[in-house]
Amino acid sequence: MPDSETPSTAGRRGHLIDLTPLRVSPAFARLWAGNAIAGIGGQMTIVAVGLHLYAITGSTFAVAMVGTIALLPMILAGLYGGMLADAFDRRAVALGSAIAAWLSTVGIALVAWFEVEQLWPFYMLTTINSIAATVIGTSRAAIIPRLVPRELLPAASALSGVSMGVMVTVGPALAGILVATVGFGWTYTIDVIMFSAAFMGILTLPSIRPEAGAHPPGLKSVVQGIAFLRRAPNIRMSFIVDIVAMTFGRPHALFPAVGALVIGGGAVTVGILTAAGAVGTLLCSLLSGRLGTVRRHGVAIGWAIAVYGVFVAGFGVVLAVLSLGGFERATESIAGANVLALVLAAVMMAGTGASDNVSAIFRSTMMQTAVPDNMRGRLQGIFTVVVTGGPRLGDLYVGAISLAAGLWFPPLLGGLLIIALIALCMRATPSFRAYDALNPTP
Structure with a gap:
């Protein structure tokens, strides 16, 4: 693996985004594509939950509490997820947290289909989803340097910016259209289907254990x-x-x-x-x-x-x-x-x-x-x-x-x-x- 590009290679780069990481690392390409598709669905659900809670309560405070309740668990999940990623197979950590995120999305869809109008199921399930998403993100960030050569990591980060930009623009727009046309239940269900793309990227990864020995989990x-x-x-x-x-x-x-x-x-x-x-x-x-x-x-x-x-x-x-x-x-x-x-x-x-x-x-x-x-x-x-x-x-x-x-x-x-x-x-x-x-x- 080269430590750096030659000047001639660097000089040939244009201003458009460098897609080389997708070509040289099929594993990274699958992980990136799966995350982008699942992320669009995730943004849909974030917006739809806010609209759903406001429709039930008419209260912006009730909507704001979704993020407030999840904040401390997300912080703890970041620390704990990072520890797990350094102690175990990162592929397994990402897969386990993806399953938890998918199941919580299924739960939100069921709450909508059964027309439950109590707030606690939404708060509980969105918090679980936020925790799982945080662990997925932490483990995925630790996985990418094992899939992409060092000199291509800036390009890989730029590709992550593309996927994030698409998620944040397309996801909320789709949520608004879907909620207005087919309702909350179908909106969440479409996210359940789209989230399945995340499994495609994770399941096809090789085993990725930390190099130079794993650290036992704990404080x-x-x-x-x-x-x-x-x-x-x-x-x-x-x-x-x-x-x-x-x-x-x-x-x-x-x-x-x-x-x-x-x-x-x-x-x-x-x-x-x-x-x-x-x-x-x-x-x-x-x-x-x-x-x-x-x-x-x-x-x-x-x-x-x-x-x-x-x-x-x-x-x-x-x-x-x-x-x-x-x-x-x-x-x-x-x-x-x-x-x-x-x-x-x-x-x-x-x-x-x-x-x-x-x-x-x-x-x-x-x-x-x-x-x-x-x-x-x-x-x-x-x-x-x-x-x-x-x-x-x-x-x-x-x-x-x-x-x-x-x-x-x-x-x-x-x-x-x-x-x-x-x-x-x-x-x-x-x-x-x-x-x-x-x-x-x-």
Whole structure:
């Protein structure tokens, strides 16, 4: 397996996404395709459950409790799933958690078909589904470096961005159409069928046991993973900068108020702004061919998150200008929304999706190459905690700051804070700035 590409090979890469991982690793191709198809169904069910609970209760609080109840179990599942991935055959761990996720989806479908209107079955089954999905994601991330050559891992991460972009755009749209036309029962049942694709990717994998011996499962194993992170400044910094970006750069909780009070358009505006980020991720991945030639991953992450901060601040500027009387209200409107403001805001959110995807590609590659194989599951589990908790901190930040100022202030301040804090982080960690993909060190 080559450690790096030759310059001539790198130079021939175009701007379009590199599909080489799908060609050289049929196992990765099957895993990727199965996850993408199952993920579309999963996004369908997430949206359908929210619509279903609102239809039963008429309460947004009841809908919000789906994610709130599942948060702590998801965090624990990330840590526990990473430990399992370092202790046992990763294929078996992924398969077992996939079965649990599939059965919980079957349960949700049955609840709908039998027209159960109590809330606890939905909360219980969606929590089980979230736990299982977290373990699947953790084990799959630890599996991919065993299927794809090291020099192709950035391309593999970009392909994951494509699948995520498709999931988040297609899944919710299908959910809305299916719920409106065939009802909740059939929507969940279609997810049950689509989820079967995940088994195709997992069942055809070879046995994948951690290299250099397995660590016995237990609390000591988790502690060993945390101790390794203390000795790994580059991996640790990749976690820190992601927390910074997600804490101060997640204006999504503002979207309903923005749609109602600032831009106008209500649910239409919320849908466009939400989809814009996913479209940015998808387009970035489709044009990611050159990213595989980048060696200075730490520098690339720093710049990507700084650009992310610029787009977040830009979103705040759009809201501020509109709030102060800019973007003449006589502008043609769509569903009551100011078109110019909506377009500019959507462009800013697409920019956050694209820049965050660049950061994610290099952070994922750094994790997969610099962390030893027998520690990779636990570190991926800790990373799952980071990516799960960061957006929740972001919602808290946005909610608290918006109470004291206008809706434009949290993203504007957050974007500027991201730029400043990333500059400080980069200056404080010379090894992160000097990180070389040809000589990956944790």
